[in-house]
Amino acid sequence: MLEVRDLAKIFDGFLAVAGVSFDVPSGSIGAIIGPNGAGKTTLFNLITGHLRPDRGRVVLNGRDVTGLAPHDLCRLGLGRSFQRTNIFPRLTVFENVQTAFLSHGGRGWNLLTRVERLYRDETLGLLQSIGLADRAHEVAGFLSHGGQKQLELGLALALEPKILLLDEPTAGMSAAETRDSIRLIERLARERGLTLLFTEHDMEVVFSIAERITVLHQGRVIAAGAPDEVRRDPGVRRVYLGERH
Amino acid sequence: MIARVPWGLLVFVAALFVPAVGSRYHTFVAGDVVIWALFATSLNLLVGYTGLVSFGHAAYFGVGAYATGILMKKLGAPFLLAWPAAGALAGACALVFGFFCVRLTRIYFAMLTLAFAQIVWAICFKWNEVTGGEQGMPEIPYPDFGWVERWGARVPLLGGWRTSEYYYFVTLVLVAASLFALHRIVGSPFGRILTSIRENAERAEFIGVNVRRYELAAFVLAGAFAGLAGGLFGIFNRGVFPDFAYWTKSSEVLIMTLLGGMGSFYGPSIGALVLILLNQQIVSYTEYWPLVLGTVLVVLLFGFPGGIAGAVGALAGRLFRRLRSA
Numbered sequence: 001m002l003e004v005r006d007l008a009k010i011f012d013g014f015l016a017v018a019g020v021s022f023d024v025p026s027g028s029i030g031a032i033i034g035p036n037g038a039g040k041t042t043l044f045n046l047i048t049g050h051l052r053p054d055r056g057r058v059v060l061n062g063r064d065v066t067g068l069a070p071h072d073l074c075r076l077g078l079g080r081s082f083q084r085t086n087i088f089p090r091l092t093v094f095e096n097v098q099t100a101f102l103s104h105g106g107r108g109w110n111l112l113t114r115v116e117r118l119y120r121d122e123t124l125g126l127l128q129s130i131g132l133a134d135r136a137h138e139v140a141g142f143l144s145h146g147g148q149k150q151l152e153l154g155l156a157l158a159l160e161p162k163i164l165l166l167d168e169p170t171a172g173m174s175a176a177e178t179r180d181s182i183r184l185i186e187r188l189a190r191e192r193g194l195t196l197l198f199t200e201h202d203m204e205v206v207f208s209i210a211e212r213i214t215v216l217h218q219g220r221v222i223a224a225g226a227p228d229e230v231r232r233d234p235g236v237r238r239v240y241l242g243e244r245h
Numbered sequence: 246m247i248a249r250v251p252w253g254l255l256v257f258v259a260a261l262f263v264p265a266v267g268s269r270y271h272t273f274v275a276g277d278v279v280i281w282a283l284f285a286t287s288l289n290l291l292v293g294y295t296g297l298v299s300f301g302h303a304a305y306f307g308v309g310a311y312a313t314g315i316l317m318k319k320l321g322a323p324f325l326l327a328w329p330a331a332g333a334l335a336g337a338c339a340l341v342f343g344f345f346c347v348r349l350t351r352i353y354f355a356m357l358t359l360a361f362a363q364i365v366w367a368i369c370f371k372w373n374e375v376t377g378g379e380q381g382m383p384e385i386p387y388p389d390f391g392w393v394e395r396w397g398a399r400v401p402l403l404g405g406w407r408t409s410e411y412y413y414f415v416t417l418v419l420v421a422a423s424l425f426a427l428h429r430i431v432g433s434p435f436g437r438i439l440t441s442i443r444e445n446a447e448r449a450e451f452i453g454v455n456v457r458r459y460e461l462a463a464f465v466l467a468g469a470f471a472g473l474a475g476g477l478f479g480i481f482n483r484g485v486f487p488d489f490a491y492w493t494k495s496s497e498v499l500i501m502t503l504l505g506g507m508g509s510f511y512g513p514s515i516g517a518l519v520l521i522l523l524n525q526q527i528v529s530y531t532e533y534w535p536l537v538l539g540t541v542l543v544v545l546l547f548g549f550p551g552g553i554a555g556a557v558g559a560l561a562g563r564l565f566r567r568l569r570s571a
Contacts, residue, residue: 088440090444113433114432
């Protein structure tokens with residue numbers, strides 16, 4: 001589904017991502033972990049077209065998509081959520097998701113129809129499945145942090161992605177919110193047959209749902225494999241897990 | 246409840262009666278307000294809906310005014326051709342300038358719009374053969390209303406007005422039609438996408454929106470409608486002059502938009518009305534009009550960031566809730 005080959009990015013002489021390669025097979029749930037500053041978010045930004053890599057390739061479904069603009073990647077089935085919550089704060093919850101449907105459905109250049117009724121059922125259906133149906137007409141910026149994260153997931157799902165990249169989906173959440181939100185993500189991924197790749201610092205979350213873990217340290221992959229293998233890897237224990245255990 | 250009243254229609258009908266009820270002066274002021282309302286609303290498509298602050302919107306107003314003026318005065322083209330041409334030409338200019346402007350953001354975007362507007366002004370000011378240079382182009386003819394006179398003899402109320410009053414009616418109808426079109430545009434899926442860009446361009450990009458292309462489209466539409474306003478204004482003003490495209494005009498229309506409230510569709514029209522009336526009134530009392538305007542703006546920006554429309558809306562909402570709870 002997604003292949004990353006030897007991806008590198010240099011910021012002012014600092015090697016933020018130093019030749020990273022990994023695969024995300026179709027239908028799998030993969031995680032990228034690593035201490036702060038390991039280059040996780042930069043790596044994500046390289047994959048999703050926000051940054052242009054200095055070296056390497058990104059291949060999506062057999063097609064080289066290195067350096068494509070985010071809006072083009074969206075059309076190819078790559079969805080993304082952000083570490084900072086990233087929604088349309090002064091639109092309602094309904095309007096947020098509806099806008100994503102409009103864009104995805106290619107209706108954005110329609111200057112004549114009234115917007116209110118378009119994609120109504122789809123929007124309400126999606127809000128139902130992410131648990132925001134009863135808040136549809138609230139202004140999105142007034143939702144709780146957890147609510148906004150849920151909404152962001154909704155924005156990504158409206159685009160019917162084949163692969164979804166989540167950058168710290170539970171950042172800033174309480175323990176209870178984290179649990180709910182992980183269950184939600186897992187359920188949605190299974191229901192829709194999504195391929196999932198996420199970064200996360202909460203180890204419990206990572207080991208509970210990831211099938212494959214890639215460990216990043218100082219911009220390099222130091223280990224990759226099933227959760228058990230990664231957990232046993234001495235290098236990982238030293239640089240990463242060791243900090244906590 | 247308040248939102249269901251067809252305010253636009255009511256104001257339109259009321260405005261139709263101005264020549265019958267008021268003096269020539271009243272009709273003149275009303276015509277001025279109506280044209281500036283369209284100009285300010287076209288700017289609000291950028292500022293209020295897309296989140297792009299243009300400091301050079303007068304360029305397109307000026308291009309429209311010169312297009313209509315040259316076509317009607319020098320080439321003897323009919324108004325029905327010259328007016329749409331103003332929109333088309335201003336839109337074309339906006340396409341060329343906008344192509345560069347939307348590649349920049351925020352203050353750089355604003356500065357580039359200003360730079361292009363000053364280029365337009367300089368061309369109008371210097372190109373004597375075509376634009377009349379510094380002297381401008383006085384005596385733009387009115388559209389031909391002979392046919393209305395002939396018909397008017399048979400239909401009551403239609404005949405017997407002055408040419409300037411006929412022109413006022415034409416202006417009113419054309420501005421109303423343009424505002425209706427703009428209203429449709431901001432309420433369409435396209436308008437929603439523009440709003441999403443204003444709210445969060447990064448996120449818009451990642452729901453698949455080609456942000457630059459939409460910004461350019463908004464820029465062209467705003468320019469075209471400004472051009473239509475300019476086309477009407479040149480004839481209304483009985484002449485076209487380089488200062489139509491000068492930066493002071495750009496700031497004037499921006500002030501109207503802020504004053505009226507860029508958060509609502511009719512805000513800029515209200516801003517045009519208030520600013521023009523204030524100007525007329527205060528100038529007769531004091532020569533310090535800019536001082537008064539400055540004070541009004543400071544109070545407004547700090548006290549009522551939503552402009553007049555925002556303040557009235559909040560007040561109406563509060564009254565309505567109080568009435569309901571009482």
